[in-house]
Structure formats: structure tokens, C-alpha cells
Amino acid sequence: MPRIKSFAPSWLNEPAPGHKLFESPADDANTSASPFLYGKKPKPSPRRTIARRGTQVFVAVGKQIRWGDLAYLKESWEARQARSGSGGRIKRESPGTPFDSYDDGTTGNGYGEEGPAEAYRTIKTPVADDIRQLVMSPNQDFLAVLTRHTVHICILPDSSHLHTRDPAPFKPKFWTLGPTTHVTSRSAVVSAVWHPLGVNGTALVTVTEDAVVRVWELSTADRWTFDAPTLAVDLKRLADGTSLDQNFGVSTSATNKGFSPDSFDMEVAAACFPARGSGGWSPMTLWVAMTGGDVYALCPLLPQRWAPPPTLIPSLSVSIVARVAAAEDNPEAPPESRLLAQQQLDWMSDLDNQEPKIAESAIGETAAGVYTRPTRPGIVPKLQGPFDFDLNPEDEQDDEVELKDIYVIGEKADVDDLMMGEEEELEFSDDEETGLSLTVICLLSTSGQVKICLDVDGVEAQWLPPRPKHRGRAFSPDSETPSLLIFQTFDTLKPAEVVADSWPMFSEDITSRYSFYITHPAGITSVSLAPWVFRLESELQGDSEAGAEFRIDLLAQGQGSERERIYTQARGQTALAAATAISDPDLGHFVLSATHNDPVVLFFDTPEPGIASRESSTAIAEQMEQPQEAPGWEPRPLFHPAEALDRRSSMPVWIDHLQKGRRRPLLQQEVRLSMATLEVFHEGHKVVCTEVSDLNDAVAELFRKCEALQSELRSQIYTANEVKKRIDTLTGEDSADDEPVSENQIVQNRIRAAREKQEELASRMETLKRKLGRATTRELSDKEKAWADEVRSLGSSILGPEGPEGPEADQTPPTMSKAKQPWKRLEEIKALQKSLFSHAAQLQKTGEGAGDEPSASPLPSMKIPSEIRRAKMSQVIGLLDRETVLVDAVKSRIERLSLG
Known part of the structure; x- marks a missing residue:
């Protein structure tokens, strides 16, 4: 898991210009003060108000969009702090300060008289309601701006047009998407997803709350592309469809419709596509999560013109040919399986008959071939689902589940067999080559519960059967319901932190596609699936030699997904924007979020390259197991006082409303006991009670924080003293001698003492070895x-x-x-x-005594030379x-x- 290095930096906090990216406009301060004076409370919806383009961020605040270059904001603020000679707060009263007249966000922010140049600008939008979501296109030239019911497309200019010394709000080109479709009188828009296979990233898929999917293919040269979609599918009709010849388009009747079970069971919560580099049918599969807990898949969902990756069509061709061969070789195959194989073959044949066109691409990018959506067997695929959940927890009731978001990680691209025998090798990223050969579906509910599901069977392209020519030859519906295997279930919120009208959200991580962030009202949670993804893939590939039962038990009882709460927000604070991960050499690796007034930034240790690979993930896991020395200080989030302390009182607004209303005569006469007077006092009590309650909570929180700050300050002073003592001990400055000692002499003394200590230890070692040799009395072998x-x-x-x-x-x-x-x-x-x-001596004596006379011995004479x-x-x-x-x-x- 990432280790937090620091929190919000100074160049994003007051009084830095970067803080104004997240400040609410002054006219919105009173609007949220008393909801009962201004209408009903808005319905909950996902709050994705931060989009990024490199080091540039676009932040939606109310009806405005703020643009800022974080790298330039950091550099300019640090340069100004260095010139001022102090890192502290700059007084506004000093002459020539950078914030003399920048309270309204229009003049002077520290770059001279020209205003907020090159770092911060306000983008004026034509929206009539608060912006709920900002979705950046793959090529980063379009920005989808979503309110609850409307969608606007902002044509983003080059960054050079934004880096200008012009304090006036910037007015880019905006297009209204579906001016007669996405309007306030129709269903709300819950998701807007850029299609991963769109030509140059210009295909947008919108999903409304009433389960209507629309595909838009945008072109700035053709205004009609913003007025009408190229494909519109009503999922409720498609769920009840029986043949391809039926009409699954959107009804143009009046908005007031009668009740139907589908209107409740198929209320869409979120939708998403897997990444473009995923394998199989994943890049063209739209996953839709319903509020009631159902999950559906729509495959293949393609725009009229689409540009696949180089390996997508060959890999699909291989799988389709294998399916057709298996259906033909099996005489007992059901007719539905034969029909599906034939439909996929017709779809692929339509593609093979096309000659792809080369689309114009940006400089430095590979040109992609553009295909036309096949018309056979049909342009509207079959709606697959609702999926059954295998191994669903028994303590969970289906009626209690309320899904809010879905995040799908496509299967890895299997290119080994495809590129076998080819001379040219295509370049793939680590995420595309490594990972799991199954699709991972992550579901998030209101209670903060996360379900990690695996698509074991695999979602493939399916279409409804054609209308039979004879009534007796109709195809029967599928007897087997598709299912998802629930691999793991865990909670990210405590029971006391669950809010009924909250909307938790997924956010992707930039270090690995198998890690993501979850933003909920209580804070931000980091989740990593790496501990079991690569181990499961090795089991699926059969690399292990152990038995199947042993491997399954080891996998089931092993380490699951890692999760950690990296940021906790105070209870009662405003909702957080979806976390946005950013990694840049100049800025570092951090996660950016925001409340309605302040940024939330968490800086991490810079990740190593190739973190998603299997070897690097193992190495990183081993490094994480090693104990790390804690620094002398602990990073903690920046404390922002409650909004109630800065919010303007609604009493003047209420009094003005009272003076202009029908109760105006009561203000000019004595107080009398009447129903009208009681109503006035009752309304005034509600206004005052709400403000006083919020102020009491804010002051109490501020008081508790001040007390905690004192204890934290004492602990930091104690820690600093301990560190100083250790440094003095190492440098020798803690000596009580009055005579000054040079640093060279201190070093020489330390070296001499170390040598003496080494010699003493060596002699003691030798003595111990001798004693040990004599004392050892072990038994002989x-x-x-x-x-x-x-x-x-x-x-x-x-x-x-x-x-x-x-x-x-x-x-x-x-x-x-x-x-x-x-x-x-x-x-x-x-x-x-x-x-x-x-x-011998006797013989010698005998020979000398006889001389020349013959021996008188009876023994014969022996003459030995x-x-x-x-x-x-x-x-x-x-x-x-x-x-x-x-x-x-x-x-x-x-x-x-x-x-x-």
C-alpha cells in the first residue's frame, strides 16, 4: 500500500493562488445555508468534479470551472516565498503584496498588475445548474460537463491559450449534447463514458437513470452529431426482446408514464467500459449496475465508426473460428450454441470484407485503422443479465443492497499465441501483458461494501435470434443464467459512518490497473488487488505442481485484497470529490480531492516503474514486509475550519423575505398573540436554530482541535529534543569540557576509541574461544x-x-x-x-689360534671368504x-x- 509522505502543500492552501481553484463563489454561500427557504434538497449524485490533463486540472465549483496548472502554481509560489525570504504567511496590509485586490477572483494574484496570469483562470460555462461530473476524453481535447439532467461538451483549447495574462473569465466553445434529449423534463444522466474504441476518442456513451443507452459520435465539423445519437437503446425493451426485428429504440411519448416493474428494477446507478488494452470482447462491453443490485452486460456496443487496437480483431477471429469448429464437431450441440457461433461468424465476416481506413492521429501516435460497425446479424446486441452471484454472503439481503458505482478491470490481452511465428513484435505495456485472464467486476454500495466478482464464463458477443419463419421453429430462451463469482467482500465504512443519501465512487489508480481508490463521505480508501491476482493467474495457468485441493485452500485462506483508509474526514463535513491520482516528476505522486471550499491532497512515496508486473509486485511486497524506520514527525492532514464559521447568516435574507411578503404588516405593529405571529416566530426559530447548531458544532470542533494541537506540539517538541540529543551525542557537542575541541579532533578521538574498542572485542573473542575449546566435553562419536x-x-x-x-x-x-x-x-x-x-667372535678366535696347523676339531674345516x-x-x-x-x-x- 502507498505510504503517505505529506498532506496539502502550501501552494494549494491560503493565501496561495492555488487555493482559489477550490473556493466556492460568494453567491453560493447563502444558497446552501437554509434549504427550506430555497426549495427541496437536491437528489444525491456522483460528484466527480476534478478532471486532469497532464499537470493541468479542471475543477467544477458550482456553475463555474476553474483551470489551473499545478506545476506552474507550485513553481511560482515557491519562487515568491524564496524572494520574500520567509516561508510564513504574507500580510495583506503590506504594500505590493500579491493578494491586495484578489478577493473577488478577478484581479491581482501575485503576478503583477496583469492579474492571474499563466496559472489560474475561470472558465465560463452555459450550464443552468450545478456541475456534477467532469469527464475528460481519451485524447484530452474534449471535456464532458454534466449536470443532473444536461450534458455539455467543452472544446478544450491548447494550453497556450490558457497561459495568458488576461484576468477575464475564459469562454471556450461549448456544445450542448442532445438539446432535446438530455433536458430537465426527462430522466437524469447518471454516467457519461468515452468509448475506448472511438475514433480519436470522440465517441461518448451516455446512460440515463431510466436505462437508456445512447452512443454519440462527435465531430466539430458537423453540428448534427451533437443533436442526435447514432445509436439509442432502451434496456427495458431490450430485456423483454425476443428477436432482432423488434424496435428497441427510445420512446418519444410523453414523459409521464405508468408504473411498471422495470422502472423500479432497472434504475441505473452507474455504467463503465474496461480499458482499451483489455483482451477479448472487453473493450466493447458496457457493464451497467442497477440501484437494486442487478448487473447487466451489453456486448458488442460499438459506435458507427470505431478504431480497434492492432491485436483485437485477430484475437477475436481466432476465438470465433474455434467456437464455430467446436459447434460443428459436436453433433449434440444445442441449436442456440450453433446459432451464436453462426452469428459471431457473420459479424466477423462483415469485418473481413471491409477495407479499414487510416484515421488522422496526433503527432507521435500510431495511426489506427477505422472500421464500420457490422450490420450483421444486427447493430443492437443482446442484453446479458441479470447476473447471478455465486457464493453470495448469506447475511446479506438483496433488498438491502443499493449499488452506487461499478468498476471493471478487463482481462489481460493474450498475445503470446497470436504473435507466434510473426517477425514483427508489437509493443505492449506491462498492464496489457500481465495480470489476470478473467474480468474483474467491482461493485460499490451505499453502505461502503465492496464486492470483488470474477467473470469465470466470460462475456462474449451475443445477439437475439432472428424472427423464425415458422412458428414451430422458435428458439427457446437461454436455460442457463449468466453468473459472477464473488471472490471477496469487504467494508470500507463503519456502521456509524454510513449516510443514507451518500454516493461512494470508484477512482482508478495510475500505478496499476489492479489498484483503485474509493471516495466516500467519511474519507478516501486505497484498495489493491495485487496480493491475489497474480497468484490466482498462476493457478489458472497450472504453473504449480501441488495438488488442486491444496492450491485452492491456500488461495482461499491466503492474503486477500489490501485496503487502507488513507484519509478520514471529520463527521458532518461536506462530501468529497472523487479522488484523482496524479504522478509527475515535478509534482510527485499524489491524490487530489476537494470539499466545497478546500483541497484535499495526499502525497505518496514515488512508485517504482513497472509496479503492475508480477516480479515487481513480489519485490514490492517483500519491501513492504520489511520494517521501515519511522521519521521524527508524522504527516497529518491540514485542518480546515467548518464552513459554518465563514458562511454568511441567512437572517438578513429571511428578514428581507419577510418584509416583502404577506407578513409585512406584522413588522410595523406591536406583538400580538395570533397564528400569524406564531408562524413568524416559528420560521425565525428554525433559521436561528439551524445556524446556532452549526456554529456550536464548528466552535466545539475548533476547540477540540486546538487542544489536540497543544498535545501534538508538546510531542513534537519532545521528539525534536530527542533528535537534538542524538545529534549532539554523535557530533560530541554534548561534552562538558570548557576547552573548545575542533571537529577534526573529535573525529580522530572517535576513530581512536573505535579502534581500541575493536581490539578489546577481538581479544575478548580469542579468550572466549580458548575457554570454550577447553570447556567443551561433548561425547565422542x-x-x-x-x-x-x-x-x-x-x-x-x-x-x-x-x-x-x-x-x-x-x-x-x-x-x-x-x-x-x-x-x-x-x-x-x-x-x-x-x-x-x-x-662370529668364537669363530674368529678359533681361526687365529690354529694358525696354519690343521684344526684338531672334529668339525670339518670351513673356509669362508x-x-x-x-x-x-x-x-x-x-x-x-x-x-x-x-x-x-x-x-x-x-x-x-x-x-x-
Whole structure:
């Protein structure tokens, strides 16, 4: 979820010129003060009074439209604050101040004597009622201005015409859309949506409260395009239709009609199209939400001339061919399925027979091919619905649901199979390539409840069957009702925050198409579907190797949609305008909304590029899980005093009304007890009571805010002191020495202390390692025990009786069981050596004593050459030396092993 960095900046608050974008006109202050004096309270309707074009915003205030360039407003205000040398409030009494004569919004706003140049202007409109909605066209050259019953199209000029030093209100070209259609005597207009497939964004679809859909194809060169729609469909007639030959147009009879169940069940609350880059039939599907809770789909709804994306028609052609092949291969396919496949084939054949024309596009944009709406099988599609809701919560009653808005996220464009084998690769955004292969429908009710629904079956183009030539061959109506799977349901409002006449609204986000904002009377809520969208897509594609039941349980019990209240409005304040997300390198990433007098701005941390992709979403989720260090201060919204403190009293208006009315004689005579006097006092009491009650609430809120401000100020002072102490500790300025110490010396002392501390820690570490090595008495393993036994046996076998005593010393290794022990062999060799030496010495003495005389010994004389004797002796001595060396080596090894 986005982290709030700051709230309303100084360049949008008083006394900056940017604040006047949102101020109510002076003549509207008293109109809302006492509703019982000026007629009935207006009916609730969506309040989308902010539209943007780059860094420029258009704000509807009453019957006016204010234009402002936010980048220039910020730059000029900061430059002026820098020149003044202070960031504080500029006094109006000072000479040459920028706001000397700008109270009426017509002269002097800080740019010299020329007036509000280049940053703020008022656009004069021909509307007769308060503006409810502003809808910007895709190419940002048209602005649809909606009141409750009328629609006006403003031809937006280039920004250079608005950046002029002219304080007078700007008067652009306005066209009245349907001067005989959208009038006060007919049904109210609830939605005006620019068709995503319109040529250069000039196709507008209006939906009225009585379920009438009109398609307008606007052209500034043809006035007739603003007078009559190219297609008008009455959804109530279409819902009851049985064949293509019927008339589904709008009735031109009198507005007073009798009661019918459809007039209640099909009261439209909102309508919308998915984005242009969506896949399948989504870009040409109009989703309509009824106030009673029903949802309908109209597909395909196209203008007479439309420009599809490059991959739309090829992808639809592939799906239609597959449907036709499946219907032909299945002999048991019902006739309705065969008819639908044939109708889609006829529709696609009509497109294939056309030669698209290249439409003129803006500089830098790719030219798109323009097609004509197919006439076969018909131009009016079938109304699909009402959809059944699978897994609907049991505690929710259908009669309690009152839908107010709908937001549809189309399925992702599946272009992998389509572009296989193609040499040229088309460029697609991350949102078009990644995401969910199902359409997501979000429904918002008056109570703030949000339903996240999935279109599992997929909405495709459908038409009513043709009128049968024979009565007996009529097609039966569809036995299966289309359904939507409710994936998640959550609330964005507390029960105490629910207002009966409120109108919550969806607003799209610019960071990802799977995140949006919800604006309700209590504040603004941010919602993100990213935690489960990409995980669900991986399950649908079968990327996981786990079992189906395990994956379904993991998905059902896993993390759902993230939601967070990013702004909370004080209870009793005016309704908020629908949030508008803006991201600009000069301005930052923020959300802009407004009350009737003040802006509401929330600045976020700048989002990373490619936030909608699966990998980046995972990385961002991991970053969000890591704890972030909180700053020394917490951003909080700017406090705006209640409007009752600035509202003019309605007592003078009531007294003037009384002096001119039929009760005028009562003011010139003494007070008498009569019914007329009672009525006057009763009306006066209602006026005074209303004002006093509002003033009491406003003063109480102001008092509570002042008390809270004191505690917040104390906490901020405490936090600032703590930060100062930490800085002084790091820099060494908290030392009590009187002698001054240079910063270089402080750094050197810190480095020396760090080195000493490092050496001390290293020595302690070595000491601990030695102690740990000696103190460790862990049990020997089996291999270590066997090796120790072998060493002891070898030592006892070599050392003999001088080795270790005990039963272990007598043990003999298995390898020596068949051979003599080394110490026994050594004793034998020594004994043999002694015997040989003694025998040799005896022979030598015998030979010397006999001389030349023959020996008297009975033994025969043996003459052994001296060379042989010497060789044998040297050989024996060598063997003895070798054995001695071997024994010494073994003994030294045993000693080393014993010491180790």
C-alpha cells in the first residue's frame, strides 16, 4: 500500500493562488445555508468534479470551472516565498503584496498588475445548474460537463491559450449534447463514458437513470452529431426482446408514464467500459449496475465508426473460428450454441470484407485503422443479465443492497499465441501483458461494501435470434443464467459512518490497473488487488505442481485484497470529490480531492516503474514486509475550519423575505398573540436554530482541535529534543569540557576509541574461544571411540610391558591377529643378534689360534671368504638399523597421539 509522505502543500492552501481553484463563489454561500427557504434538497449524485490533463486540472465549483496548472502554481509560489525570504504567511496590509485586490477572483494574484496570469483562470460555462461530473476524453481535447439532467461538451483549447495574462473569465466553445434529449423534463444522466474504441476518442456513451443507452459520435465539423445519437437503446425493451426485428429504440411519448416493474428494477446507478488494452470482447462491453443490485452486460456496443487496437480483431477471429469448429464437431450441440457461433461468424465476416481506413492521429501516435460497425446479424446486441452471484454472503439481503458505482478491470490481452511465428513484435505495456485472464467486476454500495466478482464464463458477443419463419421453429430462451463469482467482500465504512443519501465512487489508480481508490463521505480508501491476482493467474495457468485441493485452500485462506483508509474526514463535513491520482516528476505522486471550499491532497512515496508486473509486485511486497524506520514527525492532514464559521447568516435574507411578503404588516405593529405571529416566530426559530447548531458544532470542533494541537506540539517538541540529543551525542557537542575541541579532533578521538574498542572485542573473542575449546566435553562419536581403541591396542602391542596396563593393553588389532607383535619380533631380533655376534667372535678366535696347523676339531674345516663375511655382516647390521628406526618412529608417533 502507498505510504503517505505529506498532506496539502502550501501552494494549494491560503493565501496561495492555488487555493482559489477550490473556493466556492460568494453567491453560493447563502444558497446552501437554509434549504427550506430555497426549495427541496437536491437528489444525491456522483460528484466527480476534478478532471486532469497532464499537470493541468479542471475543477467544477458550482456553475463555474476553474483551470489551473499545478506545476506552474507550485513553481511560482515557491519562487515568491524564496524572494520574500520567509516561508510564513504574507500580510495583506503590506504594500505590493500579491493578494491586495484578489478577493473577488478577478484581479491581482501575485503576478503583477496583469492579474492571474499563466496559472489560474475561470472558465465560463452555459450550464443552468450545478456541475456534477467532469469527464475528460481519451485524447484530452474534449471535456464532458454534466449536470443532473444536461450534458455539455467543452472544446478544450491548447494550453497556450490558457497561459495568458488576461484576468477575464475564459469562454471556450461549448456544445450542448442532445438539446432535446438530455433536458430537465426527462430522466437524469447518471454516467457519461468515452468509448475506448472511438475514433480519436470522440465517441461518448451516455446512460440515463431510466436505462437508456445512447452512443454519440462527435465531430466539430458537423453540428448534427451533437443533436442526435447514432445509436439509442432502451434496456427495458431490450430485456423483454425476443428477436432482432423488434424496435428497441427510445420512446418519444410523453414523459409521464405508468408504473411498471422495470422502472423500479432497472434504475441505473452507474455504467463503465474496461480499458482499451483489455483482451477479448472487453473493450466493447458496457457493464451497467442497477440501484437494486442487478448487473447487466451489453456486448458488442460499438459506435458507427470505431478504431480497434492492432491485436483485437485477430484475437477475436481466432476465438470465433474455434467456437464455430467446436459447434460443428459436436453433433449434440444445442441449436442456440450453433446459432451464436453462426452469428459471431457473420459479424466477423462483415469485418473481413471491409477495407479499414487510416484515421488522422496526433503527432507521435500510431495511426489506427477505422472500421464500420457490422450490420450483421444486427447493430443492437443482446442484453446479458441479470447476473447471478455465486457464493453470495448469506447475511446479506438483496433488498438491502443499493449499488452506487461499478468498476471493471478487463482481462489481460493474450498475445503470446497470436504473435507466434510473426517477425514483427508489437509493443505492449506491462498492464496489457500481465495480470489476470478473467474480468474483474467491482461493485460499490451505499453502505461502503465492496464486492470483488470474477467473470469465470466470460462475456462474449451475443445477439437475439432472428424472427423464425415458422412458428414451430422458435428458439427457446437461454436455460442457463449468466453468473459472477464473488471472490471477496469487504467494508470500507463503519456502521456509524454510513449516510443514507451518500454516493461512494470508484477512482482508478495510475500505478496499476489492479489498484483503485474509493471516495466516500467519511474519507478516501486505497484498495489493491495485487496480493491475489497474480497468484490466482498462476493457478489458472497450472504453473504449480501441488495438488488442486491444496492450491485452492491456500488461495482461499491466503492474503486477500489490501485496503487502507488513507484519509478520514471529520463527521458532518461536506462530501468529497472523487479522488484523482496524479504522478509527475515535478509534482510527485499524489491524490487530489476537494470539499466545497478546500483541497484535499495526499502525497505518496514515488512508485517504482513497472509496479503492475508480477516480479515487481513480489519485490514490492517483500519491501513492504520489511520494517521501515519511522521519521521524527508524522504527516497529518491540514485542518480546515467548518464552513459554518465563514458562511454568511441567512437572517438578513429571511428578514428581507419577510418584509416583502404577506407578513409585512406584522413588522410595523406591536406583538400580538395570533397564528400569524406564531408562524413568524416559528420560521425565525428554525433559521436561528439551524445556524446556532452549526456554529456550536464548528466552535466545539475548533476547540477540540486546538487542544489536540497543544498535545501534538508538546510531542513534537519532545521528539525534536530527542533528535537534538542524538545529534549532539554523535557530533560530541554534548561534552562538558570548557576547552573548545575542533571537529577534526573529535573525529580522530572517535576513530581512536573505535579502534581500541575493536581490539578489546577481538581479544575478548580469542579468550572466549580458548575457554570454550577447553570447556567443551561433548561425547565422542563411534568412529572416534574405535580409533582410540585402535591407538591403545597399537601402543600396547609396540611398547610391550612398558605400555599402559589393564585389559585394554592386551587387546590386539584384528590386522595383527595372524602376525607376531612388533615387540616380540624385536626381542627375537635382539636375541638373534647376540647369538650371531657371539658365534662370529668364537669363530674368529678359533681361526687365529690354529694358525696354519690343521684344526684338531672334529668339525670339518670351513673356509669362508672375508668378502662374504663382510657383506653378510653389513646386511645384518642394515636390517637391525632399519628395525630400530621403525620402532623409534612408531614410539614417537604413539607419544604424539597420547599428547594430542
